Amino acid sequence: MAGLTLSGRPSILLQARRYSSGSLYGGASLHSRAIERSVVYLNLLRVASSACCCSSASSGMIHKYTHGGRGGGVPVRSSSRWMQTGQQQSSAAAAHEGALHVASGSAQAEVAVDRGITIGQVALQGPREEMEDEVVLESHGPNGFVYAAIFDGHAGFSSAQFLRDELYKECVTALDGGALLESKDLSEAEAALTHAFLHADKRLLSWLEETQIGPEVDSGSTATVMFIRSDRLLLAHVGDSRAVLSRRGRAVDLCSDHRPYGNSKSSMAEVKRIQAAGGWVSHGRVCGSLSVSRAFGDVPFKSQKKKMIEEGIKERRWTEAFASTKKLDGEWLVALPDTSHIYVEEDMEFIILASDGLWDSFKSADAVQFIRKKLREHADAQHATEEIAKEALMRNGQDNVSVIVIDFGWSIAESLWVIKMVVMKPESRDSHRHLSTDSINNIILHANLWLSFQTHLTEFLCICQHISPKT
Numbered sequence: 001m002a003g004l005t006l007s008g009r010p011s012i013l014l015q016a017r018r019y020s021s022g023s024l025y026g027g028a029s030l031h032s033r034a035i036e037r038s039v040v041y042l043n044l045l046r047v048a049s050s051a052c053c054c055s056s057a058s059s060g061m062i063h064k065y066t067h068g069g070r071g072g073g074v075p076v077r078s079s080s081r082w083m084q085t086g087q088q089q090s091s092a093a094a095a096h097e098g099a100l101h102v103a104s105g106s107a108q109a110e111v112a113v114d115r116g117i118t119i120g121q122v123a124l125q126g127p128r129e130e131m132e133d134e135v136v137l138e139s140h141g142p143n144g145f146v147y148a149a150i151f152d153g154h155a156g157f158s159s160a161q162f163l164r165d166e167l168y169k170e171c172v173t174a175l176d177g178g179a180l181l182e183s184k185d186l187s188e189a190e191a192a193l194t195h196a197f198l199h200a201d202k203r204l205l206s207w208l209e210e211t212q213i214g215p216e217v218d219s220g221s222t223a224t225v226m227f228i229r230s231d232r233l234l235l236a237h238v239g240d241s242r243a244v245l246s247r248r249g250r251a252v253d254l255c256s257d258h259r260p261y262g263n264s265k266s267s268m269a270e271v272k273r274i275q276a277a278g279g280w281v282s283h284g285r286v287c288g289s290l291s292v293s294r295a296f297g298d299v300p301f302k303s304q305k306k307k308m309i310e311e312g313i314k315e316r317r318w319t320e321a322f323a324s325t326k327k328l329d330g331e332w333l334v335a336l337p338d339t340s341h342i343y344v345e346e347d348m349e350f351i352i353l354a355s356d357g358l359w360d361s362f363k364s365a366d367a368v369q370f371i372r373k374k375l376r377e378h379a380d381a382q383h384a385t386e387e388i389a390k391e392a393l394m395r396n397g398q399d400n401v402s403v404i405v406i407d408f409g410w411s412i413a414e415s416l417w418v419i420k421m422v423v424m425k426p427e428s429r430d431s432h433r434h435l436s437t438d439s440i441n442n443i444i445l446h447a448n449l450w451l452s453f454q455t456h457l458t459e460f461l462c463i464c465q466h467i468s469p470k471t
């Protein structure tokens with residue numbers, strides 16, 4: 001591939017690579033790989049900036065760069081955004097060695113880029129009177145995993161709040177403190193999450209009956225939970241929230257909606273299960289009332305079915321003869337999750353985990369294309385997450401909208417690829433006019449903030465551990 005020659009230097013070929021992820025916060029050397037990445041970014045961007053400045057006089061496209069933009073991807077340790085660093089080296093000094101390596105006897109230089117995980121999250125209240133959604137991100141998960149979960153409550157917020165506070169602990173306990181997440185065969189980990197869900201539901205039902213007063217005793221919630229690291233993820237799902245994976249821009253549903261209506265295989269299977277257990281579906285709802293076929297809580301559909309049947313007869317919602325044909329000892333509504341696992345591959349770009357408030361406004365493929373477009377514009381997972389949630393409400397959404405976007409570093413790799421194509425291969429500029437000066441400014445700011453943050457944090461950790469960082 002032909003490139004530009006800058007001040008006698010050979011042409012530059014930029015290449016993106018993936019590195020397996022390590023612990024987020026683990027010791028003095030833990031940010032060494034991130035510092036290397038920052039140095040790589042700055043080397044890359046200095047080359048890119050020089051190339052653009054050299055070519056600006058002839059092309060008139062880009063004249064200069066100034067620091068600006070949102071700074072997407074800056075590692076903020078908060079509930080809204082964080083970035084997991086990549087593979088570590090033994091010391092901070094090692095991070096600075098070989099950041100830009102020119103192969104011996106070759107006219108090409110390889111820039112190795114760590115594609116870390118960036119997560120954005122948002123919860124927006126729609127036209128409804130109450131906000132019953134809960135979003136949880138636990139960055140201090142076992143063995144470097146992150147726990148991401150969305151709980152969509154109904155008939156009150158108590159069940160969703162209980163799961164917000166308790167389900168993570170149940171999962172970690174069932175996973176043997178996280179040891180099962182490291183297994184070669186993740187089927188045991190899936191079974192552990194199933195046990196955690198069922199045990200949490202039993203606790204929730206007891207808690208609702210013993211402590212809650214009024215309508216909240218009837219509350220319930222869906223739950224979609226992920227344990228995720230840069231090499232693998234584990235998913236457990238109950239209800240109608242959804243997780244969708246982008247594979248090179250193609251939408252792949254990672255779970256099926258647990259709803260008792262529609263012509264899909266999953267919906268038909270849910271209807272058959274409910275009927276086999278002695279319950280019924282009317283107008284696409286369990287017992288003519290509940291729109292999801294699996295959920296946590298919902299005491300009337302589990303431990304108080306007889307009371308619900310009797311109240312329905314009094315209210316003339318059904319007849320006594322009809323009620324006598326139903327089996328009260330069957331499990332009409334369950335918290336049994338669908339579980340799955342995936343080993344992360346190069347073609348995986350990002351995952352969208354969202355409540356049904358998003359999917360009522362977006363098809364899976366449309367949501368993937370929306371996020372893909374936004375990440376190309378500004379490489380900011382948090383900003384893209386906020387944008388798609390707002391767009392769902394703008395499309396006359398009637399529900400609350402909760403969204404988590406998990407970017408496997410695709411936005412960073414894409415940005416660097418575009419810089420390579422636009423800056424280092426001038427003849428391709430016309431096909432990449434979407435790369436604005438502001439976009440490159442944002443990447444430059446990102447790199448400088450990374451370098452400053454990682455360097456100071458590593459020095460601080462070294463001091464805390466009585467280690468003198470080498471320079």
